[in-house]
Amino acid sequence: xxxxxxxxxxxxxxxxxxxxxxxxxxxxxxxxxxxxxxxxxxxxxxxxxxxxxxxxxxxxxxxxxxxxxxxxxxxxxxxxxxxxxxxxxxxxxxxxxxxxxxxxxxxxxxxxxxxxxxxxxxxxxxxxxxxxxxxxxxxxxxxxxxxxxxxxxxxxxxxxxxxxxxxxxxxxxxxxxxxxxxxxxxxxxxxxxxxxxxxxxxxxxxxxxxxxxxxxxxxxxxxxxxxxxxxxxxxxxxxxxxxxxxxxxxxxxxx
Amino acid sequence: xxxxxxxxxxxxxxxxxxxxxxxxxxxxxxxxxxxxxxxxxxxxxxxxxxxxxxxxxxxxxxxxxxxxxxxxxxxxxxxxxxxxxxxxxxxxxxxxxxxxxxxxxxxxxxxxxxxxxxxxxxxxxxxxxxxxxxxxxxxxxxxxxxxxxxxxxxxxxxxxxxxxxxxxxxxxxxxxxxxxxxxxxxxxxxxxxxxxxxxxxxxxxxxxxxxxxxxxxxxxxxxxxxxxxxxxxxxxxxxxxxxxxxxxxxxxxxxxxxxxxxxxxxxxxxxxxxxxxxxxxxxxxxxxxxxxxxxxxxxxxxxxxxxxxxxxxxxxxxxxxxxxxxxxxxxxxxxxxxxxxxxxxxxxxxxxxxxxxxxxxxxxxxxxxxxxxxxxxxxxxxxxxxxxxxxxxxxxxxxxxxxxxxxxxxxxxxxxxxxxxxxxxxxxx
Ligand code: SF4
Numbered sequence: 087x088x089x090x091x092x093x094x095x096x097x098x099x100x101x102x103x104x105x106x107x108x109x110x111x112x113x114x115x116x117x118x119x120x121x122x123x124x125x126x127x128x129x130x131x132x133x134x135x136x137x138x139x140x141x142x143x144x145x146x147x148x149x150x151x152x153x154x155x156x157x158x159x160x161x162x163x164x165x166x167x168x169x170x171x172x173x174x175x176x177x178x179x180x181x182x183x184x185x186x187x188x189x190x191x192x193x194x195x196x197x198x199x200x201x202x203x204x205x206x207x208x209x210x211x212x213x214x215x216x217x218x219x220x221x222x223x224x225x226x227x228x229x230x231x232x233x234x235x236x237x238x239x240x241x242x243x244x245x246x247x248x249x250x251x252x253x254x255x256x257x258x259x260x261x262x263x264x265x266x267x268x269x270x271x272x273x274x275x276x277x278x279x280x281x282x283x284x285x286x287x288x289x290x291x292x293x294x295x296x297x298x299x300x301x302x303x304x305x306x307x308x309x310x311x312x313x314x315x316x317x318x319x320x321x322x323x324x325x326x327x328x329x330x331x332x333x334x335x336x337x338x339x340x341x
Numbered sequence: 342x343x344x345x346x347x348x349x350x351x352x353x354x355x356x357x358x359x360x361x362x363x364x365x366x367x368x369x370x371x372x373x374x375x376x377x378x379x380x381x382x383x384x385x386x387x388x389x390x391x392x393x394x395x396x397x398x399x400x401x402x403x404x405x406x407x408x409x410x411x412x413x414x415x416x417x418x419x420x421x422x423x424x425x426x427x428x429x430x431x432x433x434x435x436x437x438x439x440x441x442x443x444x445x446x447x448x449x450x451x452x453x454x455x456x457x458x459x460x461x462x463x464x465x466x467x468x469x470x471x472x473x474x475x476x477x478x479x480x481x482x483x484x485x486x487x488x489x490x491x492x493x494x495x496x497x498x499x500x501x502x503x504x505x506x507x508x509x510x511x512x513x514x515x516x517x518x519x520x521x522x523x524x525x526x527x528x529x530x531x532x533x534x535x536x537x538x539x540x541x542x543x544x545x546x547x548x549x550x551x552x553x554x555x556x557x558x559x560x561x562x563x564x565x566x567x568x569x570x571x572x573x574x575x576x577x578x579x580x581x582x583x584x585x586x587x588x589x590x591x592x593x594x595x596x597x598x599x600x601x602x603x604x605x606x607x608x609x610x611x612x613x614x615x616x617x618x619x620x621x622x623x624x625x626x627x628x629x630x631x632x633x634x635x636x637x638x639x640x641x642x643x644x645x646x647x648x649x650x651x652x653x654x655x656x657x658x659x660x661x662x663x664x665x666x667x668x669x670x671x672x673x674x675x676x677x678x679x680x681x682x683x684x685x686x687x688x689x690x691x692x693x694x695x696x697x698x699x700x701x702x703x704x705x706x707x708x709x710x711x712x713x714x715x716x717x718x719x720x721x722x723x724x725x726x727x728x729x730x731x732x733x734x735x736x737x738x739x740x741x742x743x744x745x746x747x748x749x750x751x752x753x754x755x756x757x758x759x760x761x762x763x764x765x766x767x768x769x770x
Contacts (some may be wrong), residue, residue: 101419225464
């Protein structure tokens with residue numbers, strides 16, 4: 087089953103729309119769903135032109151395709167457990183929150199908190215991801231616990247904060263403090279970033295570019311070969327009695 | 342007439358030993374307050390009555406008309422923002438929260454642009470704090486980190502630290518050491534026993550290094566960290582370890598610089614580390630006299646201290662998304678009520694652009710930068726001068742501010758209660 091949701095232009099286009107009802111499973115019982123624009127509850131078809139092709143018995147057989155100006159659409163795919171969501175443009179905050187299965191593919195950029203506290207499944211973002219991609223929630227001890235997030239552009243600050251499991255891969259640069267407080271899982275930044283793995287307890291963080299403003303409390307172990315690259319291996323964060331692994335191609339301190 | 346033990350409604354010290362001399366309903370002299378406090382008591386020229394924007398002129402309107410305008414504006418909005426609250430009393434803040442819930446709006450206070458990061462850090466690792474009295478009487482080491490009390494909290498030094506007597510200190514002035522950590526040599530740095538100058542954006546690295554040194558892992562620390570030599574770091578760590586009771590006071594130099602709440606978290610974790618060896622506490626130098634109160638009121642009423650979004654009928658909290666600066670910069674609201682603060686004086690331009698596009702009502706005694714963005718401004722009494730109510734000192738101690746003169750101005754609470762009553766009526770219909 088293919089569900090096509092094309093965003094209609096709205097007068098108050100700047101008010102964000104919360105649409106946690108947009109998960110593949112919900113379309114098994116029709117398109118009679120509700121979303122919120124600010125404090126107003128609206129029917130799905132007041133916000134989108136909805137069209138459905140074919141039918142399905144299981145979430146896995148549902149593909150939802152979002153088009154139009156979706157960059158202010160929040161919480162799409164929240165608690166998703168199977169099926170596919172394809173976003174042709176950009177997507178708003180909290181896309182794929184708590185998802186445990188299925189795939190979300192975003193062709194444009196993703197706003198903050200992409201895949202927050204995700205437990206399983208896969209998110210692919212072809213553009214850039216804003217701050218707190220694959221992170222946890224305020225005050226939480228564990229962020230993402232499983233699944234994969236792959237960003238082809240760059241990522242903002244606090245990427246994979248409190249990462250506890252799963253894999254996060256960024257092909258471009260990342261901002262400040264990727265992998266802060268991480269305790270498990272794997273984080274890979276292909277480009278440069280600043281202050282990776284601050285206060286880490288466990289897990290592995292790879293930086294194939296330069297780690298700028300490197301945190302001074304990591305112990306240098308030596309050089310290792312990793313997938314054809316020579317990387318410098320550190321262990322830390324000592325300040326936090328951490329036993330995590332940080333691998334970097336190059337690094338510079340703020341000395 | 343002399344009013345004794347008046348409370349200064351200016352900074353988070355909330356000094357409660359002020360003497361105010363009143364003649365013919367005007368404040369003529371102030372004793373004990375610092376310059377900032379004195380200026381506030383003496384007052385500036387207030388706005389006389391509510392005003393409504395009429396093209397490019399202002400039109401005088403009645404309080405009833407102004408209250409009605411605000412209530413209608415908020416009831417119509419799909420995502421109203423109610424911001425400010427640090428410059429008013431707790432009773433008014435309570436009405437604000439009730440209103441936000443009723444109209445399903447976002448309520449945020451000025452902590453989102455000052456110590457919000459401190460609160461985020463506290464939510465991650467807790468707050469080993471204490472009252473100012475404990476520091477005054479016990480602390481033999483005080484660290485001001487990214488804060489400059491001589492400028493911002495002038496009597497903090499004389500009432501509680503550098504120049505204060507201490508019950509458990511024989512000779513407080515001699516026995517109490519003061520360390521100042523900052524990116525530039527501030528006036529407070531001049532009166533410190535030790536000044537640590539950090540390169541901008543380097544606080545986090547220095548805090549991490551200190552934590553490792555306290556754990557005895559000095560060997561891994563590079564020779565200099567953000568401009569600070571390893572020798573000085575070791576000396577500072579030893580000063581901390583040798584103190585019987587240490588207190589860290591941090592300001593916007595730590596909360597609003599690179600890394601923000603992670604800086605505070607790191608500082609709290611340093612304090613926890615030190616508390617394995619001696620007694621250490623840490624507290625925020627809160628700016629506005631009742632910004633702490635707005636966090637308290639919001640927390641006991643909604644579970645969250647600032648940035649609370651009631652759009653969906655339940656409280657949702659996510660600073661960075663539900664905070665005023667972010668909402669305005671992203672144009673995510675369609676009306677704003679400003680109470681007890683002046684966002685136009687502090688917010689980035691992008692935010693002000695949106696403020697200029699949406700209807701805005703402000704409650705404030707004085708014309709200020711935000712007035713230029715208002716459709717309606719309602720002058721109110723000043724808490725601590727011609728209105729009374731509860732405020733929370735920077736250490737969380739509630740103090741009831743007093744009325745030192747009488748005026749015809751209604752208080753924030755009265756105006757908000759009238760708006761709220763109109764809204765309840767409208768919603769019942
Ligand atoms: S230190 Fe603060 S509270 Fe005390 S008098 Fe000065 S401005 Fe007022």
